[in-house]
Structure formats: C-alpha cells, structure tokens
Amino acid sequence: MNQFDTRYEIRLADSSDIDLIMDFIDKYWKKGHIMSQDRDLFRYEYQDGNQINFILAIDRKTQLLEGIFGFIKCSDTKDVKKKDIWGSMWKVRETGENMPLLGIELAKRVFDITRCRTQIGNGANPNTTIPLRRLYFHDRTVRMRQYYKLNPDIEEFKIALVKKRPVILQENHSDTKIMLLNSINEVKENFNIESINSIPYKDSWYVNKRYFCHPYYHYSVYGLKNQCGKVGALMMARVIECNGSRILRMVDYMGDQRLFSGMRNTLDKIMKEMNLEYMDFYTYGFEKQYLWDAGFSYRSDDDPNIIPNYFEPFLRENVDIWAHYKLDGTMFFKADGDQDRPNKRMEKKQGGQGEL
Template structure:
C-alpha cells in the first residue's frame, strides 16, 4: 500500500482541486478554500503553482505542501513553506515527511523557513534537522491613549520620545528604495534574500491589505524600510509592523525609533512579531515583550478579531540567528473572506 502513493509538483490547472482539499481536510471556511484570487496571489509564481502533492492510486490528492519563493527566477532562491497537510490514518505514516524530502531533493533553493508552524510539528521539524523557535512579540503603547479598545495595556506605560537617530519618510512605492537597499552589502548577505520584484508584488498589490511604507534615514542616508499595516476594532486603531528590511545590526534601533509614530497619533499601540533581534535592546527602549500567559493582551487575529495573545512558532534550515517576521510566508493574510 505504501508504494501506491505518488509525489510530484502541482500543475497550474490543479488549483481548484487543491482548494477543495483545503476545504475538506483543513477547514471548511478557510479563505484559501474559497478565494482563488488570493490563492493564486500567494502560490502562483512564474506560471508555476508552488505546491507538492501526494496522490493515491486513483490520482486523488491525499497530501499537500505549499511553498513561496522569495526570488522567483534566481537559480538558488530562499523559500518559505505553508499549508502542509496529509489526510490522517493513511497506510504510509511518513507521507508528510516525504513531501518535504521531495521538495528538498527536487527544488533548487538555498534556505527554507516556515513561520506559523504548530506545536505538534516541532518534533518532526527537529527530526528533519531544522531549527525551531518562537517569534518574539513586542509592543509599544501610546501613553496618551485614553481608551484601549483593542488591547489590554500594562498598568504603567512607557513614555514615547519624539526623538531618535532615525527619521522616517512615508513613501507610496517601495521599488525605488528597495533598489537602493538591494545594492547594499547587508542586503546581499541576508540569510533570507527577497527580490525587489517579490517584495513589491507582496506588499503593493495585496488583494486585501493596504500596507504603509516608511523609509528609515540616518543623516539623509536610507538605512532601511519599515512595512506596516493599520488595524481597527471597536473604534480602536493600532499599527502593526509586518516586516523590516535593514541591516540586522540596525533592526532594534530602527524599530524603537519607529515607535515615535505614536506621538500625537490615534493608534493605541504599534507591535511587531520578530526573531533574531536582541530582547534587551528592544525592551530598554519603547517596547514591551508580550508573553502569552499575561494580563497584557495584544491580539494577533483581526480577520476575524480575537481578544487574546497568540504565539507564532517557526522553523528554519539555517542554524544561525536569523530575523524572521510575521510577513514571512503566508502569515499576514485574512483567515476568512472579508
């Protein structure tokens, strides 16, 4: 029975079959089971559908593994996994692992990550040699806010200083600044390299979300890009940093300085999920580290809204300390159709 399963890459014409599999075996109301435009936005790259499929002897899909390429067209691009699911109780208990092995053997890539893994898969990823961890969740609260509708802030809120070594300029398009940063040594040396075209498509043409772009300047020299997204609930507003593109050594300072956007704003807070950033540098500034079992609540789910803290776990093929964000993979998307 084990040999009756066949593994191969998906074909472009199999989009509906994969969406049906998600609806039947993942979640009936999952947005990727119903929204073909969002599905193609995330997984259709260079006229290829980025899924590995396991099929039974009747050519029916019994397992899927999605992935997102960070630099389509490069010979050895970095990729992020998403949507890994095999129907339970099949004769081959290792079929899910074989999907990953197939991708490792057949796809040409440099590094691989997955942001948003479940606790149940941590042991499997470790067995396969991947490093696992949890994204740190940092939040800077607005000490001038009178009513917190979205979050439960700490009893003592840090004062936000409208100063810092970085200044921020809002821009409408990110391609010009990305092209400048792309030529920097730090950009080329990133463990997870994302092309200008990938980032521009990801954040400028998203089917649902409107992102805000701020260039970080130090003495008129562009040092990084902060990508954020406003959220609202119950009359409250907040700003979420989805990704920062900068030298790893500048990350903590750029993010801490960016908190001054709260100064005289309507935002309750600005938050960020990230790994690989020094905790002491972050918390000595404007930000608090949000732990799950805590009276301080900063929600992650807004589509739909859930008033609770959420852990975001990850895996990575590199054993080094790497900066990963909520924007990696498919984490920053609606769970249900808006």
C-alpha cells in the same frame, strides 16, 4: 524511485491543479478555509507562472490527491545559494490506507524539487509541526517574540487589555528620520534590496509582490535614513482598525537594525497623530536592545497585558507564533510566509498603497 514513488505520483502542481488543491483544503484542512474559497488570493499566494507552489501526492491507482505541501518563495532569485522558501499548508488525508510518513516524504521532496537553500516555517503548529520538524528534520524551533509600544495618551483601550503599563527604559538620544516609499521604483531609487544578505533572502520581486501588490491589504513601506541621509533600512507596517480603535503593526524589516533604535520620537509622533492604541512587532532574530531603545516592551510570559494577534475574527488573547529553521542568523517577521493574510473574504483594495 523509492517506495513512495511506486505508490504515488509526487510532483509540483500546475495551474490545472488549482481546483483540486482548493477542494482538498476545504475537505481535509478546514471547511470554509479562505484558501478553499478565494481563488484570487490562492493564486496570489501560490501561483508562479503556470507553476503552483504545492508538492502533491497523487495515488497512482485511484488518481486521488492524498497529500499536499505548500510553500511560498522568499525571492525570485535563481541563485541556489540564496533561494529560500517558507513552508505553508502541509496535510495528508487521514485514512488508514496511506503509507506511513507520506507527509514527511512530501516535506523532504520540496528540497529536491525547488533546489532551495533552506525551508523555513513560521506560524507552525506547536503540537504537530514543531515536534515533527525536530524529530525528522532536526530543525531548531523557536517562539517568536512580541514587542509592543503603548500610546501614553490613551486612557481606554478597546483592542489591547492593559492591566499594567510597562516601565519604558531610558531614551536613546539618536533620532532616525524616515521617508514613505510609495512604489517599488521609489524603493529601488533609495535602497539596494539585493545587497542585503539576510536569511531568508528577500529581493525586489518579493517586496513588490508582498507589499505593493497585495490584493487586499494596504501596507506602508518606510525608508529609515542613516546619518548621511541615505536609506539604510526598510520597515513595513500595516494599520488595523477594530472596535472603533486602531493599531499599527510592524510586519517586516530589511537592512541596518541599528537605525530602529533611533525611532522612538518618530514613532511617538505617528502614534499621536493617528491616535493609535499601540504598535506591535513580532520577530525573532532582531536585536532586542534596538527595540527597547525605540520604546518597545517585550510581552513576556509574566506580562499581565493582552496584545492581540487575531483580528479576523478578533480574539482578545495573547498568541504565541512558533517557527522552525536550520541556518544560523535566520530571522522571522510577522508578514513572513502566509502569516499576515486575510482569514475571511473581503473586498479588494482600491487604488495604490495606503498611507499612514
């Protein structure tokens, strides 16, 4: 036991702690936050059997909850060499009575308690979390890159603010075919998820939970076919409707990145058929040449256009997403961790996965 254990009970939460954690989020994270209001969403994100994926610090004298560190599993593997997690809500009650660096101690304990290979963070606050991860954990910190592809047939943009259409690079002559996969069984029949040794490691359990079983959002899971006609990669996407218009967001990708370079014609067809304003793709670690080949442009600091990220509520502004990691080859996508989730209460989706 160290000095923190003398003062606090630091442990993994269980289902009996749900109300306690939700109340803490409402009082000390943000009043009315969705995770303090929607119990079903909270359980979807953090419950794993009777376990709740939060590290708690409870004062031994007062029995008050003083700090939380939430995390989300990237897979259901028991292999510690592949067991990765995303950090989530990280907060210590701001009083002068708590021990200094209690929050840092909670973040350190997650390694011992979960036995994870690595703990990754995306959507991190650049003013607080990012400098703390650099200082105390020696993490590498990066800003995710947002790429976008405008519909050339759209004259009036209602979601994006387009001041200058980017110059599209010369077309790549490869042509990747895709197929819509409507269930995790169809995915398994066509693609071996577990064979992809990515960082973070994602498995069938994760893909099923994240994209086929989400309580509110409809995702489309596509198989990208190689020259032999076999699925060599998965692409996950979500349609967003706003201001009488719609866009498509690529939120995850698994497998051979080279197949994305041949997606230009297919994506142009989808864009035209759905009358999309644009498509966008937040990522870090994805080969940029393949995105350019598919007709995407990078939203650099010098780009005069606005490609929004927030829709609940809608904010017409550019948003930088910051991330931290340790291991070489770590990749980030928009739906990783708790980034692509509702920010307000909504009706649960009906039926199965929506289709494009």
